[in-house]
Amino acid sequence: MTFTELLSDVYAEVNLAASPAASEVTRIKKYLNEGMRVVLGEPGMSRLADSDLIFTVASVAAQARYTVPEAVARIIAMSERTNDRTLTAMTLGEYRRREPDPASMSGTPTHYVPFGRTAAAAQPSGLEIMFVKSTAAGDTTQTAYLEGIDNNGVTRTSSVTLTGATAVQISSNDGLIQITDFYLSAVGAGTVTLHEDSGSGAQLASITIGSLRPRYFGFYLWPTPTAAVNYLIDYRREITDLVNNTDEPPLPTDYHYILSAYARMRYFEKTDDSRYGIAKAAFNNGLSRLKYATQTGADELPVMGRNRVTGHSRLGGFYPADTWG
Numbered sequence: 325m326t327f328t329e330l331l332s333d334v335y336a337e338v339n340l341a342a343s344p345a346a347s348e349v350t351r352i353k354k355y356l357n358e359g360m361r362v363v364l365g366e367p368g369m370s371r372l373a374d375s376d377l378i379f380t381v382a383s384v385a386a387q388a389r390y391t392v393p394e395a396v397a398r399i400i401a402m403s404e405r406t407n408d409r410t411l412t413a414m415t416l417g418e419y420r421r422r423e424p425d426p427a428s429m430s431g432t433p434t435h436y437v438p439f440g441r442t443a444a445a446a447q448p449s450g451l452e453i454m455f456v457k458s459t460a461a462g463d464t465t466q467t468a469y470l471e472g473i474d475n476n477g478v479t480r481t482s483s484v485t486l487t488g489a490t491a492v493q494i495s496s497n498d499g500l501i502q503i504t505d506f507y508l509s510a511v512g513a514g515t516v517t518l519h520e521d522s523g524s525g526a527q528l529a530s531i532t533i534g535s536l537r538p539r540y541f542g543f544y545l546w547p548t549p550t551a552a553v554n555y556l557i558d559y560r561r562e563i564t565d566l567v568n569n570t571d572e573p574p575l576p577t578d579y580h581y582i583l584s585a586y587a588r589m590r591y592f593e594k595t596d597d598s599r600y601g602i603a604k605a606a607f608n609n610g611l612s613r614l615k616y617a618t619q620t621g622a623d624e625l626p627v628m629g630r631n632r633v634t635g636h637s638r639l640g641g642f643y644p645a646d647t648w649g
Contacts, residue, residue: 325580328569330356334587338597351594352587357565359586360573363611368619370560372574374400379557383433383549388426391445394532394539398560402436406553411436411545419546426548433545436555442542444503444518444529451475451499452520454528456484457491460514464488467509468516472500479504486516491523503528507537576617582610 325333334352335344364373381390392399402411414435423429448454456468469483472495484494506518506529516531529538539562545555566573573583589603 325572325577325584326569327353327356327566327571330566330573330580330584330587333581333584334591337584337588338591352591353566355587355590356583358590359583359607360566360575361563362586363575363582363614364563366611366615368615370398372618373397373561373563375559375561379559381555381557383545383551383553383555385549385551386427386430388544388546388548389447389542390545391442391540391542392557392559393445394535395562396541396557396559397562399436399438399541399543399557400560401558402555404433404553404555407432409434411555413438414546419544423546426544426546429547430550431547432553433547433549435546437544437546439542439544442540443505443538445538445540446526446528447502448500448520448528449526451501452495452525453493453499454495455491455519455521455523455525456486456494456516457519457523458486458488458512458514458516460512461488463512463514463516465510466512466516468494469505469507469509470494470500470503470518471505473502473504474498475501486512489514491519494518505537506531511536575614579610579614579617582607582614585610 331349331352332342334340334356335342340348363369379392379396381392383390399413403409404411409432411433412435414437416437416439419435419437451474454470456470463486466486467483468486469481471479471481474480475498480496480500482495484492486492503518508516508531511534512531513533515533517527518529519525519527529540531538541559563574573580575582585603585607589600589607591597592600592603
């Protein structure tokens with residue numbers, strides 16, 4: 325079902341007009357997108373948003389920290405084919421315990437260490453002054469905001485109005501050692517980038533067209549790489565809201581109705597409608613069926629009690645030949 329079809333279904337089920345008031349449309353759109361995230365957030369359901377292609381990141385000698393762009397919500401697995409290795413995930417706490425000084429130990433990485441969301445693809449190389457610019461000359465009304473930590477551990481916030489493709493200084497002259505947030509007051513017509521030292525200096529972050537802030541998923545490689553190697557990443561995609569009329573949720577088509585049931589449930593809850601319980605039961609039942617359909621293999625046969633052991637039947641010649649699965 326498309327976004328339009330889902331909306332029409334909810335309108336009909338909650339007794340709204342075919343073209344309800346704008347406030348009702350906004351509310352139900354919110355409920356449908358909320359329901360999509362609730363479903364995909366259930367344990368085991370994230371596989372519906374897993375990537376089908378591999379994202380490649382090239383390591384750099386003597387560099388431990390890396391990021392992947394906003395399309396990656398979570399790393400599922402990582403491998404490399406130069407040395408034919410599959411890397412093992414390591415917690416940040418274990419990494420700090422093993423490697424207080426990443427530069428002191430280098431080699432062929434065996435582990436990756438996710439540290440989650442970060443506002444910058446790269447952090448400043450020192451106490452650097454920051455500059456911001458856009459690829460669109462017309463971006464002159466947006467305000468860019470920069471938040472970070474200085475050498476004294478003090479959080480600093482600064483802002484500046486964009487001047488199009490001409491770089492403008494955004495941070496104070498005493499510089500920052502860490503960027504904690506970088507965002508715009510309104511979306512730009514071009515891509516807005518943050519640089520250190522000057523407008524042509526090293527790029528630290530990039531806000532894509534249509535976004536207000538950058539989003540990166542970061543990780544360390546351990547031990548610190550000694551050479552450039554391509555690392556292949558399987559990942560969970562970042563889910564985007566249903567917006568356009570022809571958008572469809574990333575669920576099997578037979579289970580799109582779950583989102584409609586969720587939207588009805590939330591609508592009835594908001595309006596204190598007695599049909600809330602019916603809609604909630606429909607959502608929970610649909611979610612249960614979806615979990616079974618997506619998490620159970622086609623050749624699995626549910627059996628009550630103890631799991632069957634793989635092997636041949638030992639019931640004897642009086643019984644039909646059988647193989648336990």
